[in-house]
Amino acid sequence: MRLSSIHHTLFLDFYRADLSVPLPLPLAETAVSAGFPSPAEDHLEVTLDLNRALVRHPDATFYARVKGSSMIEAGIAEGDILVIDRSLDAKEGDIALCFLDGEFTVKRIAMDDGVLMLMPENSAYSPIRIGEESDFQVWGIVTYVIHKSR
Amino acid sequence: MSSTSPAERGALMFALADCNNFYVSCERVFNPMLCGRPVVVLSNNDGCVIARSEESKALGIAMGTPLFRCRDVIGRHGVAVFSSNYPLYGDMSSRVMNTLGAMAPEQERYSIDEAFFDLSGFRRFGLREHAALMRRTVLKHTGIPVSIGIAHTKTLAKLAAKAAKKDPSCGGVLMLEGADRVRRALASTHLEDVWGIGRQWSLKLALQGIQTAADFAGMPPALVRRLLGVTGAKVQAELQGHRCLPLELVRPMKQTICTSRSFGRNVFSVEELQEAVASFASRAASKLRREGSTASLLTVFISTSPFAASALRREASRTVSLPRAADDAMTLVTAASRVLEAIYQGGHPYRKAGVLLGAIAPKNPPGESFLLFGDEGEGRAEALQQVMEQVNLRYGNGSIRLAAEDSRAWEPLCRHISPRYTTSWEEILRVPSAPQAPPAPAHR
Numbered sequence: 001m002r003l004s005s006i007h008h009t010l011f012l013d014f015y016r017a018d019l020s021v022p023l024p025l026p027l028a029e030t031a032v033s034a035g036f037p038s039p040a041e042d043h044l045e046v047t048l049d050l051n052r053a054l055v056r057h058p059d060a061t062f063y064a065r066v067k068g069s070s071m072i073e074a075g076i077a078e079g080d081i082l083v084i085d086r087s088l089d090a091k092e093g094d095i096a097l098c099f100l101d102g103e104f105t106v107k108r109i110a111m112d113d114g115v116l117m118l119m120p121e122n123s124a125y126s127p128i129r130i131g132e133e134s135d136f137q138v139w140g141i142v143t144y145v146i147h148k149s150r
Numbered sequence: 151m152s153s154t155s156p157a158e159r160g161a162l163m164f165a166l167a168d169c170n171n172f173y174v175s176c177e178r179v180f181n182p183m184l185c186g187r188p189v190v191v192l193s194n195n196d197g198c199v200i201a202r203s204e205e206s207k208a209l210g211i212a213m214g215t216p217l218f219r220c221r222d223v224i225g226r227h228g229v230a231v232f233s234s235n236y237p238l239y240g241d242m243s244s245r246v247m248n249t250l251g252a253m254a255p256e257q258e259r260y261s262i263d264e265a266f267f268d269l270s271g272f273r274r275f276g277l278r279e280h281a282a283l284m285r286r287t288v289l290k291h292t293g294i295p296v297s298i299g300i301a302h303t304k305t306l307a308k309l310a311a312k313a314a315k316k317d318p319s320c321g322g323v324l325m326l327e328g329a330d331r332v333r334r335a336l337a338s339t340h341l342e343d344v345w346g347i348g349r350q351w352s353l354k355l356a357l358q359g360i361q362t363a364a365d366f367a368g369m370p371p372a373l374v375r376r377l378l379g380v381t382g383a384k385v386q387a388e389l390q391g392h393r394c395l396p397l398e399l400v401r402p403m404k405q406t407i408c409t410s411r412s413f414g415r416n417v418f419s420v421e422e423l424q425e426a427v428a429s430f431a432s433r434a435a436s437k438l439r440r441e442g443s444t445a446s447l448l449t450v451f452i453s454t455s456p457f458a459a460s461a462l463r464r465e466a467s468r469t470v471s472l473p474r475a476a477d478d479a480m481t482l483v484t485a486a487s488r489v490l491e492a493i494y495q496g497g498h499p500y501r502k503a504g505v506l507l508g509a510i511a512p513k514n515p516p517g518e519s520f521l522l523f524g525d526e527g528e529g530r531a532e533a534l535q536q537v538m539e540q541v542n543l544r545y546g547n548g549s550i551r552l553a554a555e556d557s558r559a560w561e562p563l564c565r566h567i568s569p570r571y572t573t574s575w576e577e578i579l580r581v582p583s584a585p586q587a588p589p590a591p592a593h594r
Binding site for chain 1: 182183244245248249287290291292293571572575578579580581582583
């Protein structure tokens with residue numbers, strides 16, 4: 001699982017150095033032949049850390065819980081937890097947590113003829129044009145959606 | 151003042167980054183509707199105002215005003231009122247400080263919302279540009295606006311940061327370089343706004359006709375030494391551009407208690423750091439008790455030497471809120487060692503560690519116990535504290551205590567608290583996926 005590469009300034013690389021280096025261990029394909037301890041187990045116990053997989057910039061990452069279903073066709077349902085990274089720059093196609101005229105809203109960002117559009121992912125809803133007069137900001141970019149399936 | 155100070159010739163530069171109205175800014179990140187509206191944050195127990203947005207300052211709400219005294223203004227102007235949410239503020243502080251530290255590794259955290267940096271190594275990038283980038287990055291990543299002052303000494307950097315807040319035209323970054331620029335800034339700074347001067351000293355100096363930082367910097371050093379001792383002489387020298395306070399010298403303000411130490415050697419093991427941090431925490435606890443205060447926030451920081459090879463270098467810190475305002479070693483030591491466990495990573499030659507207490511408030515809010523003595527009773531209250539300390543030393547802690555400490559049923563009031571957006575799954579931000587109500591589905 002990898003995030004698409006994003007532009008890093010020189011200084012944010014300092015930041016990455018703060019994360020400890022993942023240990024290059026063989027994956028547990030030996031586990032299926034149960035019973036035999038794998039030679040890999042001799043050196044280090046390691047667990048897969050979801051934090052490390054899903055949170056690339058811990059100090060800029062926030063979580064939010066979804067209400068409503070306007071993004072259901074993008075797989076974002078009521079009650080899902082969004083992983084939101086504020087350090088990313090918004091680009092077309094991103095799903096973002098936006099603040100529009102006094103309310104938070106989750107939408108896909110699109111451009112239509114040079115005009116910024118917020119696209120729902122549910123045919124019952126209509127797109128929103130962001131005009132000059134709108135009070136609008138992108139609060140953060142949704143990088144992952146955590147959905148409970150039972 | 152000479153035209154170039156020694157520090158200037160050495161091209162050394164300090165920066166102070168200070169979060170603007172930090173607690174209010176934290177509330178606004180998760181509630182952008184509050185931007186442009188007057189906001190106040192209250193102390194533990196919803197007692198008095200401890201943070202104000204610019205709009206609230208403009209309404210004349212003073213720092214420390216009891217809530218019941220400003221109900222009127224609050225009602226009239228629709229001021230948004232929040233109880234202090236230390237879990238949120240502590241977490242946001244960690245995020246801000248880590249983000250700043252990633253861009254300027256030589257960092258000294260000074261309080262929950264302030265840190266000093268040595269930016270000397272960033273000369274070739276352009277100091278102002280680098281500081282502006284730091285400011286932009288913190289704002290984007292965390293939503294918190296900071297002001298940065300840059301100057302040759304810590305005292306001047308602090309003054310520059312204050313001036314940066316007052317002057318909207320400088321975009322949150324103010325650099326004091328060149329004798330003229332420094333002189334202008336000193337002339338427009340009231341003496342009591344100078345770091346380390348305080349009210350007592352500024353009253354004393356007012357008798358000498360000293361009003362501004364510039365007046366003070368121009369006084370005969372011998373006179374300053376006679377009036378204010380060696381500490382005062384240091385403040386004056388710093389204003390003149392002589393570096394007296396190195397980056398790690400921490401002189402805590404009243405709102406912060408910091409106990410930290412550089413180790414004489416490299417420390418690798420978590421056990422040794424635990425011991426150091428535990429002793430810092432218990433020292434901090436006795437300082438608190440001496441002042442009759444409690445703390446609600448605790449920060450632990452550990453760092454390697456800035457001269458360590460870059461692969462080995464590490465700086466880490468975390469701020470947490472205590473379950474309730476505390477002044478006992480037990481609570482503080484336990485919290486500090488849990489925080490240390492969370493930030494410790496093996497394999498680094500640590501050279502320094504420390505514990506910082508924040509959100510410090512009087513243990514007995516005004517109107518309780520010590521009002522017994524009336525206004526002139528401060529000395530007597532202190533005498534009583536000392537007697538209590540001695541009895542507790544002799545017969546064990548807690549042998550004698552204030553009746554107020556026994557009211558276990560006493561729960562802090564926090565009627566206006568916002569959710570713990572960043573530290574509790576139950577309370578994370580709730581966002582509608584749609585801004586308007588959906589059309590009614592046809593098939594129901």
